[in-house]
Amino acid sequence: MLAQRMRQKDAEFYFVSYPAEDLLRKVRFKSRFYGERGESIGGEPAGKKDDVEQFIGQIEKSSGAFQRQLNRKKVRLIRDFYRNESDQPIVPGAVLLYTSEELAFEARKGEERTGDLEQPKGDFLIIDGQHRLAGLHFYMNEPDANQRVEVPCVIFDGKTADFATEMFVIINSTQTKINKSHLVDLYEKISFGSDPEKRYAAVLIKDLYTEPDSPFRYHINMLGGRSTQDMWLNQAQLFGEVHGLIRRGDLEPVFRDDRGLNRQRGYRYFRDFFRAVRTHFGEAWGDNKKSMATRDVTLKALFRVAGDAGDAWGKAIEEAGDLEGFFKERLAPLAGLVRELRRDDFYERFPARGQVERVEVIRRRIGKELGVKA
Numbered sequence: 001m002l003a004q005r006m007r008q009k010d011a012e013f014y015f016v017s018y019p020a021e022d023l024l025r026k027v028r029f030k031s032r033f034y035g036e037r038g039e040s041i042g043g044e045p046a047g048k049k050d051d052v053e054q055f056i057g058q059i060e061k062s063s064g065a066f067q068r069q070l071n072r073k074k075v076r077l078i079r080d081f082y083r084n085e086s087d088q089p090i091v092p093g094a095v096l097l098y099t100s101e102e103l104a105f106e107a108r109k110g111e112e113r114t115g116d117l118e119q120p121k122g123d124f125l126i127i128d129g130q131h132r133l134a135g136l137h138f139y140m141n142e143p144d145a146n147q148r149v150e151v152p153c154v155i156f157d158g159k160t161a162d163f164a165t166e167m168f169v170i171i172n173s174t175q176t177k178i179n180k181s182h183l184v185d186l187y188e189k190i191s192f193g194s195d196p197e198k199r200y201a202a203v204l205i206k207d208l209y210t211e212p213d214s215p216f217r218y219h220i221n222m223l224g225g226r227s228t229q230d231m232w233l234n235q236a237q238l239f240g241e242v243h244g245l246i247r248r249g250d251l252e253p254v255f256r257d258d259r260g261l262n263r264q265r266g267y268r269y270f271r272d273f274f275r276a277v278r279t280h281f282g283e284a285w286g287d288n289k290k291s292m293a294t295r296d297v298t299l300k301a302l303f304r305v306a307g308d309a310g311d312a313w314g315k316a317i318e319e320a321g322d323l324e325g326f327f328k329e330r331l332a333p334l335a336g337l338v339r340e341l342r343r344d345d346f347y348e349r350f351p352a353r354g355q356v357e358r359v360e361v362i363r364r365r366i367g368k369e370l371g372v373k374a
Contacts, residue, residue, distance in 0.1 A: 003117035003155070005105055011160045014105065014117050015094070020149035024137055027097065028123040078135030082145075091136065094152040095129030102158040117155070127156070200261045201243040205235060207267045214267075215274045219286075219294070230288055233296035241303040242270075250311040253318055268323065273306045276327035280334040284341060293341045297355055301362035305372065308363075312372040333369045340365070 004015040018026075099120040107115035126133065139145050208216045221234035246255055246266075255266045277285075284291035292298050310317060313330065320326035340349055350365070352358035360374070367374055 001117050001119060003105065003115065005107070005113045005115065005117075011156075013157075013160055014103075014155045016117065016153045016155055017150045018153045020091075020136055020140055020151050021147065023095075023151050023153065024133065024140065026120075026124055027133055028125055078131055079138045082135055082139035091129075091132055091149070091151050093129075093132075094154045095133060096127035096154050096156070097124040097129075098127050098156045098161075099124050100158045100161070103155070120157075124155070196261060197246050198243060200255070200263070200266070201239055201246055203263055204242055204266050204270065205238050207263070208238075208270060211267070211271070213275075214271055215278045215285075230286070232288070232294045233299050237296055237300060238303075241300050245303065245307040245310075248307055248311075250314075251307055253314060254307075254310045269310070269317075270303075270306065272324035273309070273327050273331075274302070275324050276331045277302060277334060279328055280331055281338060281341075282335070284338045288343075290343055291338070291341055292343055292346045293338070297358055298341060298362055300359045301366060304359070304363045304374065305366050305370065308367055308372045308374055309370065331370065334366070337366065337369055 001016055001018075006013055006015060099122065101120045101122065103120060104118040105115050107113070133151075136149070136151070140147065140149070205220065206222075208214045209218065209220045209222050211217065216232070218229045219232045220238060221231040245251055246261075254269050255261055257265060281291075281293045284293040286294050288294060309330070317323065317326065347358075350358055350361045352361050363374055
């Protein structure tokens with residue numbers, strides 16, 4: 001198919017004018033419930049389901065979702081717009097699509113950006129535009145529909161998996177509120193197959209959320225989670241921290257054995273480190289009304305300190321028979337920081353221009369107390 005190749009920073013993607021009938025055969029409509037703030041898709045009374053209701057009912061509980069849940073009313077409104085508006089373009093804005101396949105692009109003679117783009121063997125996942133395409137699906141099936149509809153599409157392929165994922169979150173976390181932890185869930189669909197470190201990070205986070213002996217049990221705002229306890233930090237934030245530590249070359253003994261990444265080894269390290277932190281924080285642990293000890297800005301700093309400690313105390317950690325006991329001894333100075341972490345005037349004690357900088361300020365303060373360097 002004829003395509004325009006575009007580059008932004010290190011990302012390469014394609015602009016295509018796609019005939020609607022062909023496109024609708026190549027996209028995968030998927031959706032799932034997320035349970036955020038009690039969100040759900042309300043069904044209509046039995047016996048009154050129209051074609052939109054039946055269509056959404058078939059896909060709303062599917063796994064492997066790339067888009068947020070479908071909104072019935074929105075699909076109907078878009079379908080009616082297509083049906084009634086004859087003087088304006090139907091889909092003037094580009095639909096964003098993704099395929100995990102790496103598509104071959106052959107530039108035409110004398111052209112650098114214009115050429116022939118390979119069709120993916122599988123279906124496209126929809127980054128943005130699922131409601132527009134669902135409305136188009138119903139419109140195109142009507143007997144008097146104008147079949148000469150071309151849809152402008154931006155296509156991301158396997159070469160730009162991370163870029164496509166982040167684009168989804170940026171788009172869907174602005175006008176439409178969505179759980180930003182969807183980013184982590186999307187990594188599983190997009191790039192975990194080729195990136196074992198990302199898959200490993202996601203597994204460790206899941207263990208920290210579910211395991212009975214985890215100090216974070218049910219306190220991580222997980223995609224699809226149903227916990228009624230206080231959420232300390234979200235899945236996407238934690239993923240960024242854990243994945244960053246896994247990629248540190250100086251921490252290979254923390255996460256790897258002679259067979260590669262070890263799930264039990266990594267989980268045990270974080271579990272025992274933070275159980276020791278919990279011991280020394282005492283009543284401040286989990287008291288988010290009076291203390292910032294378990295707020296996201298402090299916990300992110302502590303995860304980085306856990307990495308710094310792994311580097312500084314590496315040999316002693318490997319030789320420790322009781323890892324939690326080892327950490328309790330080494331992290332004892334944390335008890336003296338509890339007053340500094342109280343909620344009152346916290347931001348004055350740790351001044352910064354934003355959260356990114358404040359995390360580093362707290363990391364350096366804790367590291368100084370423990371004698372480890374960032």
